[in-house]
Amino acid sequence: MLRGQGRVVAAVAAGGVFGACARYGLGLWWPTARDGFPWTTLLVNAVGCAAIGVVLVVLTEGPRVPHPLLRPFLATGVLGGFTTFSTYAVDAQQLFDHGLPGRAVLYLGGTLLAALGAVWAASGATRAVLSARAGRGAGA
Template identity: 60%
Template sequence: MTAPVPEEARPRSAVRAQAPVVAAVAAGGGAGATARYAATLWWPTPAGGFPWTILWVNVLGCALMGVLMVAVTEWRPAHPLVRPLLGTGVLGGFTTFSTYAVDVRGLFEAGRPTPALLCLALTPVTALAAVWAATAATRRALLGRPGAGGTR
């Protein structure tokens, strides 16, 4: 007969092992979505108007993602829940490419194809530029080196 394996030596189930990550993403997502909703209340888009609020929310969220990723992957080690909480949760809930798509469709349906196409092109271009610029600036500020691309 073999001796029983102590509970702390047993592998945790996949569900139990991922529970903290799921909780961090959920809590962060709720906070991020609440912040985005607050932005739309503070700066509402009139019916048929250009969705500036969502454009700038996405640009800001992408810039913050660039800062976060440099800070937690290249500058200082972070707790394993920081990226799920802040990156996937808060910033994932804050940015909204689904609302961007609905806004573009709404502009087309309102008979405003030029602003719709402008929004369609401007959002991903400015969001990508924001993450690139924020990553480079953060590398320069935190690491004292140029960081226009790549990793260490």
């Protein structure tokens, strides 16, 4: 079933290393106290979702056919490694454990809205840019 998928798995794994290292580095640069609002994770997930919106629109709707390993490397690997559902869940649990249920619920909902809004806005903006570029190319 997975025969011939070694290159794809390697691309995802290599991209995941970059994405996870970037997320880890941001966590070191901007740490969150155990009872503090997890701004770093919220920002990472929102930025990662915006980047996923851009990357997937460019790769699937752009004017050129990308290398077949670019999508698994970037979208699944780099950006999948960068964004983090596990840290999101742990951050929320820690807020609940510290007796901050309101902050935890705000974080859970805020992250969801920020991530969905980011991917929606970024994919829409990317489509608009691609459309404008295609229009200029046709008239030249």
